[in-house]
Amino acid sequence: MHAIVVKDLHKKFGDQVALDGVGFEVEEGEFFGLLGPNGAGKTTTIRMITGVLKPDRGSVTVQGIDLRKAPLQAKQNMGVIPEVGNVYPDLSAIENLDLVGRFYGLDKTTRRSRAERLLVDLGLSERKDDLLRKFSKGMRQRVSIACAMVNEPPVLLLDEPTEGLDVMSRRLIVEKVRELNKKGTSVLMTTHNIEEANRLCQRVCIINKGKVVAFDTPERLRKTVEKIQTIEVAFDRRIDPGILEGSNISKVEACGDKWRIYTEDPDKALETILAVKEREGLRVLSIATCGPSLEDVFVKICEVPR
């Protein structure tokens, strides 16, 4: 059985096509990434899986339960962090968790013990009785992730769970999700942090303009654009990137104090770079060649033709 099966989802908002036949399945126990540029339809897809939004066409099943036929039972199996879903600011951390536990039908002792443990794990036990309106964004987000976990769901759906958080909060949350995934929870996560997706996800699905454009393991996706290599080079002073562009260099990109040079032929590109260095009297401070990153795959696949 698959944890999540999404088939041929279509959704229009007025004339705006948000989803145009999105379909994929998430294996049981898998850590699955849903990637795509802004407005690709990730949140719309998650809203349909979580029963917040109804598709115009297509179907969703979670743990074998059809969301259209039995929405309440299907939702009973999920823990969700929606993109814009807040916890209750008028309740304390512990009261929020208790309320969520009630919605999932947990008994009082289970609610108590799970809430206490989650708050300890997420570093909030000292503030557990404070109203959430007094919490910072990152602390609220930690309560939010705890809320998605109190029912110990077989399926977790996370829409940009680490958006806007500091490194410590992000690690806390990622560690917690990872821990649950190791225990067998299936996870579907969207993120704009491609490096994070690369590290965490067993498979990723990239959608763009409401359509699935790539669907594989991060490693295999990288292979599809293997041809493209990058050279990162730092010079001792700023240059006009135009002077580097030539027949065997497809793109030059500023990357902090370095230049990232895209090429299909690193050997020839290197010659060009050295020729420029000689001609302009530059000094090379550092140079490195890299294979394509998942980010490169992402950019290539979702590139808007200019």
Add this chain to the structure above:
Amino acid sequence: MSYDIFARAVWVTAQKDMRIYYRKAPVFIFGLILPTFLFLAFFVGRELDVELYFPGFLAMSLFFTSSSVGPLIVPWEKQAGTFERLLTYPVSIATIVLGDVIAGAIFGIIISSIVGTVGVLLLGLSVESMAILILAFVLGNICFAALGVALSAPAGRVPANIMMLAALVRFPLIFISGIFVPISEMTSPGVYITYVSPLTYLVDALNQAMGQAYVFAWYVDMLVLGGFALAFIISARYVLTRKSLKGL
């Protein structure tokens, strides 16, 4: 459809509403202070027959109290961003509407019971039929709590706006419901207008319960109140579902 999850969703929603929204300022203002001022404005200092007018006043206070919680909840949750999260729990629009109605009705039942008890003890009024009184309290409160929820369904994210709108809808109703002029003394065609207002039937039932002149049999009053309640609940669910299809 599994009824245990459904019932749980309704009841936990109501518990949440009671915990969070009973404390909100608009509930106090529109639900408690406003009817008190109306009472002072219309009844105090005039030589009115308290026995004759008390059922009407009781109906009016019940009406304002029970319909004060509902308009607040959904707009407030949409503004705070908690509504979308709520929908991801094992609930549906229908259970949310029912839960909100129950929360509003319980608030109304508590307050109107206090008002009723005070009236009976302090003013020395008598109750003719306790059964009709209790039935009228329950159905009346459910009906007007449902009205409050239905009023908020088309609203966006600004609670203040909808509270104003709700007040605008509720005020005219108290003038066409036989509170200030008993229906039994009205003549046509004026009396037909009162038949449109659900509040009329509550006033009528309370009149009967407290031994005043009434027009309809008690079960007619209850049927009409129940019918209105059902219509409000169904329309609230319909409108909220329609809106959520367009993306909340």
